[in-house]
Amino acid sequence: MMSENGHSYHHGDLQATLVRVASERIRQHGIDSLSLRKLAEDAGVSRSAPYHHFKDKNALLSAVAAKGFSDWHDKAKHIFGDKTASAPVRFRQFVHAYIQWAADNPQLYELMFGRTLWQSGNATEELKSVAYPSFQFQVEMTRFWQQQGVLCSTQDPLRLAQVTWGTLHGIARLVIDGVYANSSHLKEMCDCAADVFIQAGVSVPSDQT
Amino acid sequence: MMSENGHSYHHGDLQATLVRVASERIRQHGIDSLSLRKLAEDAGVSRSAPYHHFKDKNALLSAVAAKGFSDWHDKAKHIFGDKTASAPVRFRQFVHAYIQWAADNPQLYELMFGRTLWQSGNATEELKSVAYPSFQFQVEMTRFWQQQGVLCSTQDPLRLAQVTWGTLHGIARLVIDGVYANSSHLKEMCDCAADVFIQAGVSVPSDQT
DNA sequence: AGGGTATGTTGACAGTGTCAAGATAATTCA
């Protein structure tokens, strides 16, 4: 039964609405200032209604992060699968795309890879099942680039993947967390990182982004 | 005038005591679970006494972080100034020491380099005055290692410093934040990172830590 | 001695996440 203000006693699709509204609030105001109560108000629902769809605040944040992972994973696959560019060029493109995506979605990135969800086993099973394949993909890409001679082939793929990902993650975090007050030279930093990793002798026109 | 329970109405050195107790609580229980009220109770003082020594919670955390910076800076200078080891060996040692220090002081590291203090200009002037020289030192070391042929000399020292530091920071964060559930291969990761950065042709016995 | 300042205390306020108990709607089943 519809009430006069346009929604029934039962919201209909509160679960999805909460994730959507939460994502938007996080994008605009960050994670810290996100309160379940304001969120519920935004969704036009009372303060403890969300608890019928999410165990607690942590579970809701996990759902938001999970969506972020699948979005990023799609993007990464798209870049990696672009057959029109050479392997070294695609590596450089990937470096730029990673940092750019992080810089474009700072709050979401922080949620996805920050301590809020991962420390002390807070991560939901659903989140893990989405995130781990994304981590694994990083290793697969690394192995491919090693085979192509783009990255050093004598290193263990897993270790090298951890280091390359660590580098991207570190730069992203320093920028996002505001430690680098000046983020105007992001592109140059990306190119420098790519230069360091790409094996000598590989031809890489640096003007291709 | 001393009361019977052993402390006067005026605490005597509450400022230093608060920083000390806060550091200890942070080390043991993390930043999130630190409340000013419990902290005050630990220091044997009422809940709003700290406000006579710190503008707000943020200022107190800044003081804790500042102490962390000076501690780390001392350690870094010590390693870098060790004249008994060759330049490449010292670089490798620095990599290991950085990650090890971060892994040994996870909560403090997170406070020092995390968004809590740096995002949206929360950092105290005092904190900045301690942190910035520490950042600058990273650039000086990088320049030195470039001159010694350990690191690629064709890169801009500032950019390369950002990338090398970014790498260390990224690995540290991934481990600290619990994204790498398994941190048992830290040493191998450090060696892999050092291998990638150290220029080919430089002799580096990897068994020296 | 007395006034000013530094420091400490209690009371209060608005905010938070979370739960229990009760209300309402949808769904399932006899």
Place this chain on the structure above:
DNA sequence: TGAATTATCTTGACACTGTCAACATACCCT
């Protein structure tokens, strides 16, 4: 169909939090 079960939503409540105003005490300097 009607009744019972289940899903969903609401209000009340609790224990927290950071922070401020008002007041109390102790120290310091003239």
